[in-house]
Amino acid sequence: MPGDWLARLIEDWRAFDPLILQARLDRLTHLRAEVGGISVHLVHAPGTGPDPLPLVLTHGWPSSFLEYLTLLPLLTDPAAHGGDPADAFTVVLPSLPGFGFSGPPPPGGLTYEQVAELWHTIMAGALGYRRYAAHGSDLGAGVTARLARAHPGEVAAIHLATPGLAAPPKPWTDPVGKHFDEIRAWLAEEGGYSHMHATKPATIGAALDDSPVALAAWLGEKLTRWSSTTADGQPAFGRDQLLSTLTLYWTTRTAASSLLPYWAYWHAQDSALPADDPGPVPVAIDIFGGELVPFPKPPRELAERYFNVSHWAEHDRGGHFPAMAEPQLLADRLREVFRPCRGS
Numbered sequence: 001m002p003g004d005w006l007a008r009l010i011e012d013w014r015a016f017d018p019l020i021l022q023a024r025l026d027r028l029t030h031l032r033a034e035v036g037g038i039s040v041h042l043v044h045a046p047g048t049g050p051d052p053l054p055l056v057l058t059h060g061w062p063s064s065f066l067e068y069l070t071l072l073p074l075l076t077d078p079a080a081h082g083g084d085p086a087d088a089f090t091v092v093l094p095s096l097p098g099f100g101f102s103g104p105p106p107p108g109g110l111t112y113e114q115v116a117e118l119w120h121t122i123m124a125g126a127l128g129y130r131r132y133a134a135h136g137s138d139l140g141a142g143v144t145a146r147l148a149r150a151h152p153g154e155v156a157a158i159h160l161a162t163p164g165l166a167a168p169p170k171p172w173t174d175p176v177g178k179h180f181d182e183i184r185a186w187l188a189e190e191g192g193y194s195h196m197h198a199t200k201p202a203t204i205g206a207a208l209d210d211s212p213v214a215l216a217a218w219l220g221e222k223l224t225r226w227s228s229t230t231a232d233g234q235p236a237f238g239r240d241q242l243l244s245t246l247t248l249y250w251t252t253r254t255a256a257s258s259l260l261p262y263w264a265y266w267h268a269q270d271s272a273l274p275a276d277d278p279g280p281v282p283v284a285i286d287i288f289g290g291e292l293v294p295f296p297k298p299p300r301e302l303a304e305r306y307f308n309v310s311h312w313a314e315h316d317r318g319g320h321f322p323a324m325a326e327p328q329l330l331a332d333r334l335r336e337v338f339r340p341c342r343g344s
Contacts (some may be wrong), residue, residue, distance in 0.1 A: 039103030049088025060138020098257030109260025168275030205256025228290030228319030288318030
């Protein structure tokens, strides 16, 4: 974290008017669901079209539901943005437990499977959607994948943005072996944060919940280094998006609890998806690139050991946060990949 960059970020954050964020949030419909003792905040945005498809979007770390707010109107009202009203979605945008306005998870956090059950209870039970689609990136991709595995009758299809995939049993092809070599090199150079989250979340969490400078450094580095960039080398999303995300984490004091999914995954038995048993739900996968610090990108043949891959596309932009960096691209892809499951 360059000291001069951090100093400018803190200066900008001091000058940031939180009422700008407040006004943006006030234009949304916020709901709260109490499921099994867990309080889940969600944004509910009905679609404008002949038969909007219910769609649940799940964020990851160091993100929040704010990641999807620019994407939201492109999905709910495509006709107002140059699209076909038949592609409209009714969007449900929950905050992971321990993030944003959701309540805390139990001690030790929740596994992907447990969050997926919360989401299904909200979608099928509380909101009454008998059939729905789902999208996720980062931690959200893990939740979304488990949602499809657990509820193939209700989940029509899912979309994953650059999912991380565990090493399946050997033998491996050369591209798969090369991918895991790249993973090992990446983790050695860039994975310190993940190991800290998975093994000592309360230690770093104490600093993040106590110091806005610590929070800005820990989150700001990832938000910018994992983003794709504009032509002049700047993050592909605006400064207000970064400052809004920091403000949400700081005012809700959720930095420490947001680390617990890593702990839960690390310590859960059989936490990885089973290989060579893809399940029936169609899975569309988009591989987004262009990050300042590139992530290793899985080959399609690896994904096909875990998923019933219905669509596959690779992009040189979008980065780790495509909903913020390239919302139109992501909207176009979601409209396309979910068309086959509409009305069926």
